[in-house]
Amino acid sequence: MKAFKNHFFFEFHTGLADKSLLMMNYLLPLGLYILMGLSMKSINPGFMEIIIPSIIVISMLISTILRLPGPFVKSRDAGIFRSYKINGVPATSIVIIPSLTTMLHTIVIAIVIIPTASLFFKAPLPDKWIAFILVFLLTAFAFTGLSVLIGVLSSSSLATMLWSQLIFIPSMVIGGFLIPSDLLPTGLGKIGILLPSTHALNLFKFYSYNQSIDYNPLWSMLILLSSGILSFGLAIYLFNWDNQNKTRRGNPLFGLFAILPYIIAAIFLP
Amino acid sequence: MKDIVVEVNKLRKVYGDSVAVDNISFDVRKGEIFVLLGPNGSGKTTTLECLEGLRKPDGGSIKLMGLNPNYNYSNLRNLIGIQLQTSGLLGNMRVDEAMNFFCAYHNKSPRYDLLERLGFKEKMDAQYQTLSTAQHRRLALALSIAHSPSILILDEPTADLDDQSRVELHDIIIESQERNTTILLATHNMAEAAKLATRMAILWRGKMITAGTPLEVTATGARLAKISVRIVGSSLSKPDIKFPSATKSLLKDEYKTYYSTNPGLTVSAIIKYISKQKDELIDLRVERSLEERFLEITDNEAKK
Secondary structure, three states: OHHHHHHHHHHHHHHHHOHHHHHHHHHHHHHHHHHHHHHHHHHOHHHHHHHHHHHHHHHHHHHHHHOOHHHHHHHHHOOHHHHHHHOOOOHHHHHHHHHHHHHHHHHHHHHHHHHHHHHHHOOOOOOOHHHHHHHHHHHHHHHHHHHHHHHHHOOOHHHHHHHHHHHHHHHHHHOOOOOOHHHOOHHHHHHHHOOHHHHHHHHHHHHHHOOOOOOOHHHHHHHHHHHHHHHHHHHHHHOOOOOOOOOOOOOHHHHHHHHHHHHHHHHHOO | OOOEEEEEEEEEEEEOOEEEEEEEEEEEEOOOEEEEEOOOOOOHHHHHHHHOOOOOOOEEEEEEOOEOOOOOHHHHOOOEEEEOOOOOOOOOOEHHHHHHHHHHHOOOOOOHHHHHHOOOOOOOOOEHHHOOHHHHHHHHHHHHHOOOOOEEEEEOOOOOOOHHHHHHHHHHHHHHHHOOOEEEEEEOOHHHHHHHOOEEEEEEOOEEEEEEOHHHHHHOOOOOEEEEEEEEOOHHHOOOOOOOOEEEEEEEOOEEEEEEOOHHHHHHHHHHHHHHOOOEEEEEEEEOOHHHHHHHHHHHHHHO
């Protein structure tokens, strides 16, 4: 327990002390929040109805999908994971602790966004707080799982960036933030179902803002939950301690199982 | 044997077309300091990394305290201490923080006293990124010893260290051995091997050439002895001068050095010759050291 506590506080502190991590965890999400809050009122007034969950999901995307995988590759390349292994740090701690500290950073961001959005942008507060918190935790679980899996499987920083952008950019464009999902052409709507942010926003809309969505929200819940479980399980199973050893456990292609729930959803959901 | 704690049997490791370790077998008994001695590229680090569970062997078997490190590492992690030749920590991790961080994972109290002994008294709050290479190495050593492991694996532990740190480290290694810790140490430093080894193995291009106690290793082979002579005069500088049983000679720092298979015969002939030439003998030393044996082995192997 002491080891877990030390590791957790070290990771959390690093997220605040390191300039690039501080930028990704706090400055960029808050900057986007202010920018979107000021500009979207005239561009898409409907966005202001869901600005709180939208900005929270975008912040999570930045803190997890864009930020979390990079340090995995850097630490592996710099021999830090080798040091961790020989000094008794288990792979589960290396995968789970950064995920938990990232969730904590996103909670801090949410605590800043919720009251200020209500105060400055007249954003409606969630109707059901418990549902809001549960959806928040489920979203954070699915996003961090996918992020650590990208970090574990990427062979280089470039690969990390490509995978991250492959999720982040479409999420921003067709994830339901800027353009409502029901206004998207059918093909793009199907692609949207492949993105975790679409399901997160659906759940926030349905459960905490009483808005209607196109399909049963239990689907989105099941997709995020199963993807999160698969991602974390695969990240721990496929974890590679160093880049000098060509023999690793499991085939990296097993990682694709983590996106299976999204593919099934895209096939079966309207 | 009951007290064998490390067993390596026909270990083989290949990188592409290159055989890094070729059918190496040895065992290490409880409380021994077993030294792997060899030049760079001889397979020392690869052998140790297989033992540490960082690399999977391509052949043969390895057991540490009866367990295979590739499959039972979680059971071994509190029993072994490892200092790698190259490793790293997060740049913003402080020295004392690293000790606290890793000792907690071993369920042990942090050993700040070890950090002080290894020269970190004034650098406890220094970040890893501000330390020198030698300090990185000393910190890695402190972390490997801090949880009092049963087996200590050290890869070139004194490389880049100053003399004072080297002596301190040797003392720490000997103290660990006195507490019955089994130590496996890789080095290319022959003086270090001669000083510390209970038993040793000489590696050359992935193969184990010889193994035994330092005395056994130096006593085998051609039994070359080094005879160093210093005189006032020039009689030994003549190129055609030869002495019985001396296989080769060289001149270095005013000393003429001969390598002899029969040092008694060679020394006697040298003294007679100097006396006949009316030169004055200042110093004459006969040494049979690991260095000569090592050079002999590597010379022979290179000729094959």
